[in-house]
Amino acid sequence: MGATPSLANIDLDTPIQYIKGVGPVRAGHFANLGIQTAGDLIEHLPFRYETLPESAPIDQLLLGEQATIIGQVTAVRSRPGRRRGSVVADVVDGTGRARVRWFNAPYVAQQVQPGVTIRVTGKVDTDAEGRFAEFANPKYAIVSEDDPFDGDVEQFEPVYPATAALNSKAIARTVASVLEPLTQQMGDPLSDQQRDEHDWPLRSTAFRRLHQPTTLADVSVARRRLAYDELLLSQIAIQKVRRERDALPASAPMPCTDKIDERIRARLPFALTPGQEDAVAGIVRDLARPTPMRRLVQGDVGCGKTAVALYAALVAVANRRQVALLAPTEILAEQHASKIAGYLQDSRVRVELLVGGMAASKRTTLLDDIRTNKVNWVIGTHALIQKDVRFADLGLVIIDEQHRFGVEQRATMFQSAGRAVDGLVMSATPIPRTLAMTCFGDLDITTIRDAPPGRQPITTRFVERDGEDAMWSEIRDRVANGEQAYVIYPLVEESDVMDLKAATSEYERLSAGPFSGLHVGLIHGRQSSADRDAEMLRFRDGQTQVLVSTTVIEVGVDVPNASIMVIEHAERFGLSQLHQLRGRIGRGTRKSDCFLRSDSKSSKARERLAILVRSVDGFEIAEHDLRLRGPGELLGRRQSGLPEFRMADLTTDLDLLQLARDNASRILDADPQLSRRDHGVLRQMLVRRFAHLMPMVHVA
Ligand code: ADP
Ligand code: MG
Numbered sequence: 001m002g003a004t005p006s007l008a009n010i011d012l013d014t015p016i017q018y019i020k021g022v023g024p025v026r027a028g029h030f031a032n033l034g035i036q037t038a039g040d041l042i043e044h045l046p047f048r049y050e051t052l053p054e055s056a057p058i059d060q061l062l063l064g065e066q067a068t069i070i071g072q073v074t075a076v077r078s079r080p081g082r083r084r085g086s087v088v089a090d091v092v093d094g095t096g097r098a099r100v101r102w103f104n105a106p107y108v109a110q111q112v113q114p115g116v117t118i119r120v121t122g123k124v125d126t127d128a129e130g131r132f133a134e135f136a137n138p139k140y141a142i143v144s145e146d147d148p149f150d151g152d153v154e155q156f157e158p159v160y161p162a163t164a165a166l167n168s169k170a171i172a173r174t175v176a177s178v179l180e181p182l183t184q185q186m187g188d189p190l191s192d193q194q195r196d197e198h199d200w201p202l203r204s205t206a207f208r209r210l211h212q213p214t215t216l217a218d219v220s221v222a223r224r225r226l227a228y229d230e231l232l233l234s235q236i237a238i239q240k241v242r243r244e245r246d247a248l249p250a251s252a253p254m255p256c257t258d259k260i261d262e263r264i265r266a267r268l269p270f271a272l273t274p275g276q277e278d279a280v281a282g283i284v285r286d287l288a289r290p291t292p293m294r295r296l297v298q299g300d301v302g303c304g305k306t307a308v309a310l311y312a313a314l315v316a317v318a319n320r321r322q323v324a325l326l327a328p329t330e331i332l333a334e335q336h337a338s339k340i341a342g343y344l345q346d347s348r349v350r351v352e353l354l355v356g357g358m359a360a361s362k363r364t365t366l367l368d369d370i371r372t373n374k375v376n377w378v379i380g381t382h383a384l385i386q387k388d389v390r391f392a393d394l395g396l397v398i399i400d401e402q403h404r405f406g407v408e409q410r411a412t413m414f415q416s417a418g419r420a421v422d423g424l425v426m427s428a429t430p431i432p433r434t435l436a437m438t439c440f441g442d443l444d445i446t447t448i449r450d451a452p453p454g455r456q457p458i459t460t461r462f463v464e465r466d467g468e469d470a471m472w473s474e475i476r477d478r479v480a481n482g483e484q485a486y487v488i489y490p491l492v493e494e495s496d497v498m499d500l501k502a503a504t505s506e507y508e509r510l511s512a513g514p515f516s517g518l519h520v521g522l523i524h525g526r527q528s529s530a531d532r533d534a535e536m537l538r539f540r541d542g543q544t545q546v547l548v549s550t551t552v553i554e555v556g557v558d559v560p561n562a563s564i565m566v567i568e569h570a571e572r573f574g575l576s577q578l579h580q581l582r583g584r585i586g587r588g589t590r591k592s593d594c595f596l597r598s599d600s601k602s603s604k605a606r607e608r609l610a611i612l613v614r615s616v617d618g619f620e621i622a623e624h625d626l627r628l629r630g631p632g633e634l635l636g637r638r639q640s641g642l643p644e645f646r647m648a649d650l651t652t653d654l655d656l657l658q659l660a661r662d663n664a665s666r667i668l669d670a671d672p673q674l675s676r677r678d679h680g681v682l683r684q685m686l687v688r689r690f691a692h693l694m695p696m697v698h699v700a
Contacts (some may be wrong), residue, residue: 012039012688019178027165039688043646044171044208045226046158049219052122058096059131060122065585068121069098070143078109091118098133100140108140111176117143142176143338151541156213175211183207185564189229202226218578227648228656229685234645235657235664236674236682237439237690242294243668251420254287254319254395264314267343268307273672275299275448278306282446283424287315287396292414293422296440298430299448300618301583302455305426306336308448309398310343312424318347321395322370323377324384326413328400330355330556331533336400337379353387354380382413387441391416398424403476410442428583430578430618432626435650437661449619458586460613462606471595472514475564479518479545483590485564488581492570506568507548515546523549559590569606578609579618627651 010019015441016035017027023220035041055068071093079086079668087108102108112118122138137239141157144682160171183204188195191375195202199221201209208220213219259283265272272280279297286293296309313323324408327333337353344351369375373392378384394416414423425443436445463471475485487510489503507522523535539547549561556595565585570578578596586592596609611624650657665677674683 004427005255010178010183011040012037012042014038016041019033019174021177022174026166029163032163033161033166034392038182040237041171041175041363042179042207042211044160044175045223045647046160046168046425048159049213049216052157055119058091058098060095061098061125063124065124067120067124068092068119070117070119071098071116072256073112073114073116076109076114078106080106085111089118091120091322096133099127100135102137106136107405108360109692111142119143121605127159128361129187136438147650156216156219158211158213179208179211180314187684188683189232189607189685191678194674198225200228203229223647224653226658227645227653228660230645230647231653231657231660232664233682233686233689235437235660236668236686239661239664239668240406241674242442251290251292252319252321252395253290254316254321254422256284256287256315256318260315263318264311267310267314267347269343270307270452272307273448273450273452275450276304276308279446279448280311282444283308283312283366284315286444287422289310292420293396293424293444294410294414295423296425296427296436296443296445297448298427298436298445300430300451301580302451302587303448304452305400305428305448306339309400309424309426312351312396312398316396316402316422317376319395321393322373323392323396323398324391324394325377325379325398325400326382326384327379329529330381331536332400333380335558337562340377350374351377351379354378354384368686394415394421396422396424398426401425430622431578432619432623435626437657441661447599447619456586456591457587457615458582458592458594459555460582460596460616462597463597463611465599468597471566471597472510474480475546475566476514476518478564479515482561483564484539484542484562485546485566486584487546487566488568489548489550490569502568503548503550510546510548518546519544520546520548523547524552536698557584558587559584563588563590563592564595566591566595566597568597570598570609571600571602574629575608575612575621576618578612580614582612599613 001637015027015093016022016030017024019038019041022030030036030041033044034386035044053066053068055070057070058071061067061069069091071091073089074092074097075090078638079088083104085104085106087102087105089112091098091100097609098120100118105184115387119142120135120138120140122135125134125136127134133601158168158172158175160168160175161169185205185208188203190200190203194200200206201218201222203225206225209218211683213222213472258559259370279299283293283297286295297305299305309325313325316323325333325336327336333355334353340351352369354363354366354370358366366375367389367525370378371390371392377392378389395413397416399410399413409427410423414421423441430447431440433445479485479658487506489506503524504522507520511518511520519534519540523532527535535544535547538544539562540557542561567578567581568572573581582594585594598605598609598614600606608624608628611621615621667674667682670676670678674686
């Protein structure tokens, strides 16, 4: 990539650095906004528009006032000069002539040329003889040529997401310099007929209208059009992954006979709930088919997903295949292993835990036994299937508590020795159906909506500052009588020093004050994971009575004796996150209480928290969360498994998502490889957007 491309041969893949006026330094500034190429640049859309003042006819301008005129440039004179160089333009609008003068701005002459229509905003002055209205160094913009020459048309100035080093105006200027050449060569993935159906503009027109709008109505239609394109691409990518999986070489079916079913049920100390039965039925069906299972079982904490996983695993083991269960942390892996060992007491099924910190010799023996099929079921973190572990015949991979893998990551996890294996994902974060389509579009979904019988309800209360003392003293009494309590502080970022300080100083305050004489523990994100685990185990074993923690406990260790939770600054958490946290209590036989502490004066924040006081239904709460805060927040910003959308906003575009999903499947039905000529643009866009992310999307 040697020579600077001229405007004529610039394309969507041109690195931003080679756009005229950018260069290597500014390219760095653009990169900070996620903009690497010319294509990224025009997808960097304004987030709002400033209304520019209405324009006035030139013959009615008043000396000394701020005004805007729109007119045609009839002549331009550039006077070079080291200090006082200037560009002077004559502008006419049918009522009169004005003169516009820019000092020390030779670049103006590149845009302001005879014949163009221009909008000028500034203070009205006159020339020395008083013949013309004159503007000195005004704001200006070139008005698109096909616009009607109409001074009443409202004008909008785009405001872009920007940084200190790269302001919105500079972005607008760079966009303006490439918008025409780029949009001129832009094909459209939609047919005229499809666009007409929704009254959508061409893709190229949509970009022009978003960057240089003339009406706000245009803007919103244009954005929806581009949002649709984006959703369509992601749906095609997801559905292609799915279809390619279905076309994979058959994995050996693992049928569940009546006898196997009977033996598994005999291991469970309870009858399955209807929700669990439903999940099991789906899994049994999947396992018996030759195509690999890809199933998500989602349900609130405590709905009994472990029993479902156990059922699936035992079907695999009965078919003489191995099982891997992956947990997000080692401590959770241990917890699973001990629960499962409990269910499987005196059975011949050999279950082993494989975690870091095992003695080397023990580890070597274990790896040998896994390789020679002496171990039926291995439990560990996801390092388990990525490192040096070789299975003799892995048949099923179960991922627990993980909504945090992307589509493509999952595809690699559900493989062993080059073959696809059956895969089961268990998630405790209920996800509204629409959202599941985007981040779990490659999975079949079973939802468990009921809870095992006899569950103790959790009462949730909202506590403001004036109720705080009473709350602490109630907790102190209850803890003194044998209950255990969590006190949670928000930790927005692991590096957030302020939050860390809050948890640490509150820990000190509580230990010295309300909880003096009790055993209080502290967990935060800056501790080593070994320290954290040790502290967690002390709490689990009852050595500490109160655990002060940042949200690192979110992933869910079971402490049935913990029946009290205080969540400080509750307004800073998402509803689903609060619900998730609160699921840590109410797991034993005691009546449990969750105290939401907030001194927020915002009525919105209070309304949000009221939803939590009122409802214990994770799905209802997730729906609210989706509406109030959007999908990124609902799923957790980092590693949400959610594709990054630039145009689409899943809080407002769910209808488009549905449409995109239906159309994606229609398109792939008709043309699985997108090789038809009329899908050429779509195929190109798909490669540009997903090729590097999803090597399994083969679009030749
Ligand atoms: P999850 O993983 O969904 O959060 P668990 O599998 O840990 O939930 O189950 C929570 C508790 O409910 C466990 O103590 C388990 O023994 C119990 N449990 C699960 N299913 C049933 C059932 N059908 N009837 C009674 N108790 C159940
Ligand atoms: Mg669980």
